[in-house]
Amino acid sequence: MxxxxxxxxxxxxxxxxxxxxxxxxxxxxxxxxxxxxxxxxxxxxxxxxxxxxxxxxxxxxxxxxxxxxxxxxxxxxxxxxxxxxxxxxxxxxxxxxxxxxxxxxxxxxxxxxxxxxxxxxxxxxxxxxxxxxxxxxxxxxxxxxxxxxxxxxxxxxxxxxxxxxxxxxxxxxxxxxRRPGAEASTESLAALRVWLGVSKDRKTFVAAWFPGTDGGGSASKDEVNLHALKAAEPTLDTAVEDPSRLWREFTKPRKIIHLLDPRLRLPQGESRLLETSNGASGLVKSLRASLTSNSTRTTPLEVSSIRTGDACPMCNEGSLxxxxxxxxxxxxxxxxxxxxxxxxxxxxxxxxxxxxxxxxxxxxxxxxxxxxxxIMADDKGLNWPPGIAPFEVVVVRGKENAEDAEKLYDGIIGSAHTPALDVVLDDRDRTIAYKLKDADQIGYPVIVVLGKTWAGKRKKAEIQCRRLGVIELIGEDEVAERVAECLRRLKSSVSS
Amino acid sequence: MxxxxxxxxxxxxxxxxxxxxxxxxxxxxxxxxxxxxxxxxxxxxxxxxxxxxxxxxxxxxxxxxxxxxxxxxxxxxxxxxxxxxxxxxxxxxxxxxxxxxxxxxxxxxxxxxxxxxxxxxxxxxxxxxxxxxxxxxxxxxxxxxxxxxxxxxxxxxxxxxxxxxxxxxxxxxxxxxRRPGAEASTESLAALRVWLGVSKDRKTFVAAWFPGTDGGGSASKDEVNLHALKAAEPTLDTAVEDPSRLWREFTKPRKIIHLLDPRLRLPQGESRLLETSNGASGLVKSLRASLTSNSTRTTPLEVSSIRTGDACPMCNEGSLxxxxxxxxxxxxxxxxxxxxxxxxxxxxxxxxxxxxxxxxxxxxxxxxxxxxxxIMADDKGLNWPPGIAPFEVVVVRGKENAEDAEKLYDGIIGSAHTPALDVVLDDRDRTIAYKLKDADQIGYPVIVVLGKTWAGKRKKAEIQCRRLGVIELIGEDEVAERVAECLRRLKSSVSS
The missing domain is CATH 3.30.930.10 (Bira Bifunctional Protein; Domain 2)
Structure with a gap:
């Protein structure tokens, strides 16, 4: 901003x-x-x-x-x-x-x-x-x-x-x-599907027609593009569970708006649509009758939900x-x-x-x-990207390394390799195992451990980065540099 | 935190x-x-x-x-x-x-x-x-x-x-x-005051009695300590405008709770209270009659609002x-x-x-x-203390000093005299007079001006601090130091 x-x-x-x-x-x-x-x-x-x-x-x-x-x-x-x-x-x-x-x-x-x-x-x-x-x-x-x-x-x-x-x-x-030129096959036309909806005032019905892929008859909510239907008919109430019941119970003359999938270019005019009817329930038959007798039909629009495999509208080769x-x-x-x-x-x-x-x-x-x-969690815990991690690094230490851990912590903060870094020192009175499990659950991008490998003259810190699979022993002087490298790699590895 | x-x-x-x-x-x-x-x-x-x-x-x-x-x-x-x-x-x-x-x-x-x-x-x-x-x-x-x-x-x-x-x-x-020992004088006892209240259910009345300082009779809301009265009688409705009307209209036996100021140590018992009555309205007389005949009186409490001049409860000399x-x-x-x-x-x-x-x-x-x-505003505008000012310093410049102003701005931010300072550069395309008026209204603690005194070889910035009455011409190299001094003085001058 x-x-x-x-x-x-x-x-x-x-x-x-x-x-x-x-x-x-x-x-x-x-x-x-x-x-x-x-x-x-x-x-x-x-x-x-x-x-x-x-x-x-x-x-x-x-x-x-x-x-x-x-x-x-x-x-x-x-x-x-x-x-x-x-x-x-x-x-x-x-x-x-x-x-x-x-x-x-x-x-x-x-x-x-x-x-x-x-x-x-x-x-x-x-x-x-x-x-x-x-x-x-x-x-x-x-x-x-x-x-x-x-x-x-x-x-x-x-x-x-x-x-x-x-x-x-x-x-x-x-x-x-979808790609506009892509027409449905005759086979799918035979399996014509319809979804019935009703307006908020329950006085107008909407029938959305599209080529079927797996049998004809009445369609479910998942199969139609409710956004498109609502855009075409804003009074449509998409929350009604069973509009077909309302359709059957409706006694006065029913107003119905037919919305047609652009792939429905019928080879021999509208009447053919009725003749190819197969496997349709009574409801679909009644709706089809209305489709031919009613004149309030709107211009074709993307009635059915796009599915994986449909043709891309922007290029000739691609599919969606x-x-x-x-x-x-x-x-x-x-x-x-x-x-x-x-x-x-x-x-x-x-x-x-x-x-x-x-x-x-x-x-x-x-x-x-x-x-x-x-998206980032695994079975050990969370995994915050450095960009939004409240702390990019946690320093975990055993009881005996309290002083050295503070020095190392100050060193990472003050290093030119890791400027403006948020580092937290886990100085709680708990075991290293407890703290490491916690650190993994919390999801710090990088963990620096001062444990057994720090003892005596070894003075090696362990750098852990779960996402990169890094577990390394590093000398005191190189910790900041190695931390900075892990953080850099974390960014590029995920976004690529 | x-x-x-x-x-x-x-x-x-x-x-x-x-x-x-x-x-x-x-x-x-x-x-x-x-x-x-x-x-x-x-x-x-x-x-x-x-x-x-x-x-x-x-x-x-x-x-x-x-x-x-x-x-x-x-x-x-x-x-x-x-x-x-x-x-x-x-x-x-x-x-x-x-x-x-x-x-x-x-x-x-x-x-x-x-x-x-x-x-x-x-x-x-x-x-x-x-x-x-x-x-x-x-x-x-x-x-x-x-x-x-x-x-x-x-x-x-x-x-x-x-x-x-x-x-x-x-x-x-x-x-x-108030100091507990401090009793009201006989004179003020003669001018006894009473405040009448009523409970939320309108069935219980509360009469708060305290020594008057300016004539006796019925007291106003400002004169009584509503906090104390509510603490003593939680059902009290302090929002009722005219409880005395309710008192007069009440026909069934009225329940009344009397709350007495601790200074009301009556020299010859309760009856004397009635006899010293003077200047009381009919309401007060009726309440006084109730005071002697009713036994639901509570223990004395700080009934009337403390006023300037009342004795301090913690020391012997002070007054509040x-x-x-x-x-x-x-x-x-x-x-x-x-x-x-x-x-x-x-x-x-x-x-x-x-x-x-x-x-x-x-x-x-x-x-x-x-x-x-x-608290801090004066007739020219706001005046933010450095501790909560979004920006402690504004650099105001004329059109001709655009480049120099950026340099000076960078200099203040980078100076050891003024670490972690928030500085803003007013680089709007407006006159210096307009910007200075704006800066005063906004209330920046310190204003640095690059105007006429910066022209040619003079290169003097004007440091303004309205609250300290500072208007000074300062050479480029000393600006940060002088700004820091103003900010220091601002803190100590106000809190002392």
């Missing part, structure tokens, strides 16, 4: 419904907001993010183009009334975020800012040394490639991203596409690979999304009032800690 | 009613708690303090006396649904606290810890260089002088403390006493001075208050389960910032 020239702020975590109503988000995010009332019945909320607060603050501070650009960040608690809090720090109702908000004069400068923020985020993830993926994400109203997510691959992850095995195409579930990931960061160009409704304006050089161009960029601090813990 | 060997933790700010019910505080603090419900209707709350959370956490971690002592602190947001939020950071619904929780094996060691924490707090306030007062405070169930408050004197303050002008007695309103203050810190020995109900136990050397001895100690970070701003 310093490299970006961003200033640190600390905004109230209690916000007001008034602001969220002004931005229009009270309704859209509403169900995940923690609402609070104070003793005067004021309608407050615990902020899950601070666009409304920061935009209002900046609106009150800036006057002229000379006051811009502004880059403001904070590291603070955020709150979300999660439907499914789980996996400890990965998805909790209270979490820590680093959020950066950027304010620029024009879209040109906002894009420059965006590029700089991306570079800073990549530098941070590079320093962590854990492989990460940068995926195209939904950029909402703005269009263009101006929203990216930063992911760690992890079996704990609840998100999916699609990566090409040939080119550098990476996109999240919401925006990923679906990866399970944890999202740990997001960069987002917002344009006037908040500056317009919340009046964050400046006077430009021609003295005309102009809306700020905004961006918001976040790193999920507590989630990142949880994800790194999960 | 490092000097105390305390470890930093970060507890959830969302807590649960279950814990607060277990400690018995849900009822007592209840009205100031922000309650929150999640989507599953779980009863949550925003923690105003973390005794319940930390005690539960520690209870799950410690087993043996070998695991103690433990000292854990955090710097985090706290929440209180204040009746009267005001004065910006001084009293807000959301605020930042540094809170330390200590766990010891025995009361002896807990007292040692307490003394160490007090020393650390004093060292911190000494470093700020703003005069502060340490007052005895209510230590609740524990007894002894094991609760202290740390105050800044300030007209913005909402608290009062009493200081002896002769000895070192300092106490807050709740515990301050009432000072208006802002409380910025508190140290508190808790004993078993939380460890017992929340089962924070350890096995002692005889293998017996024993409750931990706890302490809690807080510094109001955001309130301190607000108080310091109010």
């Amino acid at each position: 310093r490299a970006l020239g961003a200033s640190k702020v600390s905004l109230s975590s209690i916000s007001s419904e008034v602001l969220w109503r002004a931005s229009g988000r009270l309704e859209s995010v509403g169900s995940e907001l923690f609402r609070v009332k104070d003793r005067n019945e004021a309608n407050l909320l615990l902020s899950p993010t601070h666009e409304e607060e920061i935009t209002t603050l900046v609106a009150s501070l800036i006057k002229s183009y000379r006051d811009l650009p502004l880059r403001l960040y904070q590291v603070s608690r955020k709150y979300r009334d999660e439907r499914r809090p789980r996996q400890g720090l990965l998805r909790a109702k209270e979490f820590v975020m680093k959020d950066l908000y950027t304010f620029d004069t024009t879209e040109h400068w906002a894009r420059v800012t965006y590029t700089e923020v991306q570079a800073a985020y990549k530098a941070f993830f590079d320093e962590l040394g854990i492989p990460y993926l940068v995926a195209e994400a939904d950029s909402g109203a703005m269009g263009g490639n101006l929203s990216h997510e930063y992911h760690f691959e992890s079996q704990q992850g609840e998100d999916k991203i699609m990566c090409c095995d040939s080119c550098n195409y990476v996109a999240n579930e919401e925006v990923a596409r 690979l679906v990866r399970q990931v944890v999202e740990v960061g997001h960069t987002f160009h917002l344009g006037h999304r908040y500056s317009k409704p919340l009046s964050a304006r400046y006077k430009n050089e021609a003295n005309a009032n102009t809306d700020c161009e905004m961006g918001c960029h976040g790193i999920g601090v507590s989630r990142l800690v949880g994800a790194v813990a999960g | 490092r000097a105390l060997g305390a470890s930093k933790v970060s507890l959830s700010s969302i807590s649960s009613e279950v814990l607060w019910r277990a400690s018995g505080r849900l009822e007592s603090v209840g009205s100031e708690l922000f309650r929150v419900k999640d989507r599953n209707e779980a009863n949550l709350l925003l923690s105003p303090t973390h005794e319940e959370e930390i005690t539960t956490l520690v209870a799950s971690l410690i087993k043996s006396y070998r695991d103690l002592p433990l000292r854990l602190y955090q710097v985090s947001r706290k929440y209180r649904d204040e009746r009267r939020p005001r004065q910006g950071l001084l009293r807000a619904k959301e605020f930042v606290m540094k809170d330390l929780y200590t766990f010891d094996t025995t009361e002896h060691w807990a007292r040692v810890t307490y003394t160490e924490v007090q020393a650390a707090y004093k060292a911190f306030f000494d470093e700020l260089g703003i005069p502060y007062l340490v007052a005895e405070a209510d230590s609740g169930a524990m007894g002894g002088n094991l609760s202290h408050e740390y105050h800044f004197e300030s007209q913005q303050g909402e608290d009062k403390i009493m200081c002896c002008d002769s000895c070192n007695y300092v106490a807050n309103e709740e515990v301050a006493r 001075l009432v000072r208006q203050v802002v409380e910025v810190g508190h140290t508190f020995h808790l004993g078993h208050r939380y460890s017992k109900p929340l089962s924070a136990r350890y096995k002692n050397e005889a293998n017996a389960n024993t409750d931990c001895e706890m302490g809690c100690h807080g510094i109001g970070v955001s309130r301190l910032v607000g108080a310091v701003a109010g």
Whole structure:
């Protein structure tokens, strides 16, 4: 954040419904907001993010183009009334975020800012040394490639991203596409699948059609791209367990919207679709009848979930690979999304009032800690990358080496080989075995032991680095140098 | 906190009613708690303090006396649904606290810890260089002088403390006493005053009697010691505006509790009290009649507010001075208050389960910032003590001195005279006059100006320190030394 020239702020975590109503988000995010009332019945909320607060603050501070650009960040608690809090720090109702908000004069400068923020985020993830993926994400109203997510691959992850095995195409579930030309085979058309959904008011049904790969009939939630369906039909309620029951019970004329997979280019028109029907249940038959008789069908869209093996939309050779990931960061160009409704304006050089161009960029601090813990741990304990380890080195000593350990500790801290290093000395009154087990569990990147090999005239410290498989006896004078080398190797070994 | 060997933790700010019910505080603090419900209707709350959370956490971690002592602190947001939020950071619904929780094996060691924490707090306030007062405070169930408050004197303050002008007695309103032997004169007895209160259920009245100084009759809220009255009669509702109306309207037999000032040693028994009555309103007469006919009177207690000039209880010569203050810190020995109900136990050397001895100690970070701003500001702007100034020094330069200013800036940072100093370079494209006004408003302790006096061959920087009245021209080589001297003088000048 310093490299970006961003200033640190600390905004109230209690916000007001008034602001969220002004931005229009009270309704859209509403169900995940923690609402609070104070003793005067004021309608407050615990902020899950601070666009409304920061935009209002900046609106009150800036006057002229000379006051811009502004880059403001904070590291603070955020709150979300999660439907499914789980996996400890990965998805909790209270979490820590680093959020950066950027304010620029024009879209040109906002894009420059965006590029700089991306570079800073990549530098941070590079320093962590854990492989990460940068995926195209939904950029909402703005269009263009101006929203990216930063992911760690992890079996704990609840998100999916699609990566090409040939080119550098990476996109999240919401925006990923198949190669448009790739049509389904006649065989898969025969096995046409359908997923039925219903709107929040239970009055409109949505039927999503796509080529089947393993038999026809009605499809499950996992098989359809709910993001795409919701984008096409925002009233869709994806939480309903059994819409087909509602469909059957519905007596009045049913309104139905058909959403078609782009691969469904039917060779002989729509009627053929009905004739190829096979293995379909009564429900599917009834829906197919509706498909031909109903005219509210929308343009084709990516109805079914992308699967490993689908064709890449960016290159001719590649096929997509679906990866399970944890999202740990997001960069987002917002344009006037908040500056317009919340009046964050400046006077430009021609003295005309102009809306700020905004961006918001976040790193999920507590989630990142949880994800790194999960990814790096082995059966002996945690394994913190030097970049985020609270202490890069622990010095473990036996009772008899108390004085020498302090000297060695001071030596590592004062050495030119290891400048600005955080080192901790385990001077507890416990056995070396106990302390070493503890050190492994805690996950210090490097352990320096003053035990038996230090006794008498030997004076050899043992350097341990579990991840590199290093266990070496080193003379007093070379400890700092060897520690520095381990830390260097730790970074390059993992990120490569 | 490092000097105390305390470890930093970060507890959830969302807590649960279950814990607060277990400690018995849900009822007592209840009205100031922000309650929150999640989507599953779980009863949550925003923690105003973390005794319940930390005690539960520690209870799950410690087993043996070998695991103690433990000292854990955090710097985090706290929440209180204040009746009267005001004065910006001084009293807000959301605020930042540094809170330390200590766990010891025995009361002896807990007292040692307490003394160490007090020393650390004093060292911190000494470093700020703003005069502060340490007052005895209510230590609740524990007894002894094991609760202290740390105050800044300030007209913005909402608290009062009493200081002896002769000895070192300092106490807050709740515990301050007058010299017990000091009796009221016959004259003041003649001017007996009474304050009437009523219980929360409106069924019991409280009459507080004390010698008057300016005429007899009924007394106002400011004249009585509400803390003492509430301690004597916990059901008392101090928020009722006009209890005398309730007294007059009450038709059933009224229950009344009389609380007597210890100075009311009536020369000829209780009856004399009625006979000396003068200038009393009908209400007071009616209450006096009740005083003689009613037997539920409690033992004498410090009923009326202490006033400047009252006799000191600790020495023979001194009289008390009432000072208006802002409380910025508190140290508190808790004993078993939380460890017992929340089962924070350890096995002692005889293998017996024993409750931990706890302490809690807080510094109001955001309130301190607000108080310091109010106390130190003058008509030109803020004035941060070097100890908490985000930057101790600002370098302000004109356009033509951009390069030289960077060199000077690097020189100050790199100088042995000013190690570990935070310096900021104001390189904005503005006039020197604009930047200097800004620097004064922001309140940097020391300002270094590269303006006209730097031009040509003069190369003199101007050192400004508003609080010390310093404006001096200094040659390039001596700037760091002079800056260091100003910072040193700033500390000693204010604290003396």
